[in-house]
Amino acid sequence: MINILLIAAIFGFVLSTTLFFKKSTNTIATRILGSFYFLLSVYALQAFIIDGGYLEHFTWFFLWPLLPYHLIFIPIYYYFKVILTDQFKWDKAELILLIPFLLGLIDVVYVYLQPVNFYNNIIFQAIASPEHRLEAEYWLLSLDQHLLMRHVWQLGVLVVLIPPIKKFIKKGNNDELKSILNKWLITFWSILTLMAVLAILYALEKMFDENLFHSLIIIGKDGGIITFFLYIALFLIGIIPIYFPSILYGYPQKIKPSSNIIKEEQPEELKFGLDEQEVISKLESLKESKSYLNQSFNLTECARELDMPSHHISYFLKSYYGLSFSSYKNDLRMGYAKRLIEDGYLQNNTIEALAGECGFASRTSFSKAFKNATEVSPSQYAIDMR
Known part of the structure; x- marks a missing residue:
């Protein structure tokens, strides 16, 4: 004993x-x-x-x-x-x-x-x-x-x-x-x-x-x-x-949802999320590393890179941006795809190549995600940018 x-x-x-x-x-x-x-x-x-x-x-x-x-x-x-x-x-x-x-x-x-x-x-x-x-x-x-x-x-x-x-x-x-x-x-x-x-x-x-x-x-x-x-x-x-x-990892501190995000009416009581500036800084580092473009990139990989519990990440994204992890990842990928198209990527490459460059396994899944985000197809978006 x-x-x-x-x-x-x-x-x-x-x-x-x-x-x-x-x-x-x-x-x-x-x-x-x-x-x-x-x-x-x-x-x-x-x-x-x-x-x-x-x-x-x-x-x-x-x-x-x-x-x-x-x-x-x-x-x-x-x-x-x-x-x-x-x-x-x-x-x-x-x-x-x-x-x-x-x-x-x-x-x-x-x-x-x-x-x-x-x-x-x-x-x-x-x-x-x-x-x-x-x-x-x-x-x-x-x-x-x-x-x-x-x-x-x-x-x-x-x-x-x-x-x-x-x-x-x-x-x-x-x-x-x-x-x-x-x-x-x-x-x-x-x-x-x-x-x-x-x-x-x-x-x-x-x-x-x-x-x-x-x-x-x-x-x-x-x-x-x-x-x-x-x-x-x-x-x-x-x-x-x-x-x-x-x-x-410590428990989160109170934050207010970003004023830039349009969300349904929230109660006046502050919700519990993560330290705003610290997590945003980590997410900015994630953008710079472009690891979200890897096909295998998932919540577990994201948690490992940010050195945060996965449920903290999901919670913050939902509370602060109103997005699931999957939606947030796709938003990053679509932003990258649009920049490539605007820079003339499709003039010398196929949509299949663009899909792979943005972390998608197939043209179909990429085109569907792109249209959901922009309401137009990748090819139409390229035409509109000319």
């Missing part, structure tokens, strides 16, 4: 690296999420080292992690805030989030300022009796009190987020990407809340030296049902992004 912590740590380190360096449609949100997964990975790794009995080989990995652990709920808060409001904004009232960190800083500095024997005694007790390591006394608070405070703050943050999350989920339920985002936020929030509750119960058990569920001991002679489910919660948080791969 201890190995669950190691697996969660490995998954977390891989995910945090991916979130930091992967190209994203919402850089701020994905990097904040990456910082959370990095802290979670350090948290799980230290728990594996201590509970697995390896602390004697990593004695340096005990006191200082208290400080980053007291920051773990801050990226949680700001990740949700950025997703829900589409912006990163700091408020003075949010200084309350730093209280656990400041108390932890005081205690960590206090311990390091003590004679070496003071710190060595804390390490010795943690190695000799890992299950009682949280009883270590610092100056302001004991280690179990620090654990309790940290997760009370985490639970408080998650409770504060309930109203804006509920309001956010009610909007745009018919939107495919919004539906995926809703599921991810609910799942992520739920597991984080479970983790906070279990960690609070775990800290209370250690503080009062009482197993709250005597008959359900699972992990060793001193383990229990709370410890078991806390490990499971950490494991789930570490691997749950596998079921929501879109978070690796």
Whole structure:
């Protein structure tokens, strides 16, 4: 069961690296999420080292992690805030989030300022009796009190987020990407809340030296049902992004449909699409590369070239241009075909050659697409251009 912590740590380190360096449609949100997964990975790794009995080989990995652990709920808060409001904004009232960190800083500095024997005694007790390591006394608070405070703050943050999350989920339920985002936020929030509750119960058990569920001991002679489910919660948080791969790219931001596109009346509420300028820039690069002229060019190939999920591309094209991917591709091909005709391509080449040049497998399919786009045949268009 201890190995669950190691697996969660490995998954977390891989995910945090991916979130930091992967190209994203919402850089701020994905990097904040990456910082959370990095802290979670350090948290799980230290728990594996201590509970697995390896602390004697990593004695340096005990006191200082208290400080980053007291920051773990801050990226949680700001990740949700950025997703829900589409912006990163700091408020003075949010200084309350730093209280656990400041108390932890005081205690960590206090311990390091003590004679070496003071710190060595804390390490010795943690190695000799890992299950009682949280009883270590610092100056302001004991280690179990620090654990309790940290997760009370985490639970408080998650409770504060309930109203804006509920309001956010009610909007745009018919939107495919919004539906995926809703599921991810609910799942992520739920597991984080479970983790906070279990960690609070775990800290209370250690503080009062009482197993709250005597008959359900699972992990060793001193383990229990709370410890078991806390490990499971950490494991789930570490691997749950596998079921929501879109978070690796970031979720889209709000945009308005282009004013140049004639569409049916749209509701005043902004729809969720991708970052307008970024995606348009990528589409311009696609035009310049002319890869859309390849007969094998499809949505999958387009996604690979733009380094975006295919459903994001389809969503953006539909929301911004009112076109399916197939229609957008044909529009690009028809634009290229018209330029070739205007430059006199058909004076020395056949329509079959023009069809192949524009990415079509046959003259028939090309002529049909061209007539749908221009209301005239390629040959007639050539005549009109003379």
